[in-house]
Amino acid sequence: MSQYLNLLGIALRAGKLTLGEEHIVKDIQNKRAKLVLIANDTGKQTKKKLTDKCSFYHIPCYMVDDRETLSHAIGKSGRVAIAVLDQGFAKKLQSLLDESIRG
Template sequence: MSGSYLNIIGLALRAGKVTLGEEHIVKDIQRGRAKLVLVANDTGKQTMKKLTDKCSSYHIPCYVVDDRETLSQAMGKSGRVAIAVLDQGFAKKLQSLLDESIRG
């Protein structure tokens, strides 16, 4: 997967436009605040199912991305398996980069 989306995650985090932590992400999905959810490909089955099902129910784009180590490194935090992007601009840019890397 292309690493360019990881830079956008870092920017969004510094701008305060993301949510971390499974429960906080679920709440933001339910409240309609989450514009995009990224989940690490090595996330546990229950967490993966919970987040992808919530995103599906609430029509929030959800992408399974690199492993937790890569995702955590992009945020400068350890042990992170998921992130919700709360800003439409960051979400659109991430989606286009991820779609491009999937296609290409």
Template sequence: MNKHLNLLGLAVRAGQCTIGEEAIVRDIQKQKAKIVLLAGDIGTQTKKKLTDKCSYYHIPYYMVEERDTLSHAIGKEGRVAIAVLDHGFAKKLQSLLDESIRG
């Protein structure tokens, strides 16, 4: 399993993530979300809504694995988006994701 998925699992267990479209949008607007991860197979409307919000509020977002992989990593079913609220987790996730994109 990828390092960023392990870290994401830790962030969820630490209570530093928001799951669910409406809650994520709220946290983006309140500038609580530090990074947003979207499943590769997210629906087009949901993707547009979340990426538009992230862009507007200058929150970095990444397209990652499919929903099954993402859901498995956090131990919850059918999840297509996760916002990380903790700055430390977000920073490390971002560097791991940037590394995997470049690598």
């Protein structure tokens, strides 16, 4: 399991994640979300809605592993997107994701 997935588990236990599309959209609009992760097998409409919101509110957004991998990392089933509410976690996740994209 990659490092960013481990970090997601820690962030969840710390109460720094938002799950569920509607909650994530609200957190983006309220600028509480610092980073949004979207499973690469998310439906077109959901993916578009979240990426559009993120770009409008200038919140970094990453396409990551499939929903099963994402869900497994946080111990919840059927999760297609996660918002990170903590700047520290968001920065670390971004650097890990950027590394894995480059690497």
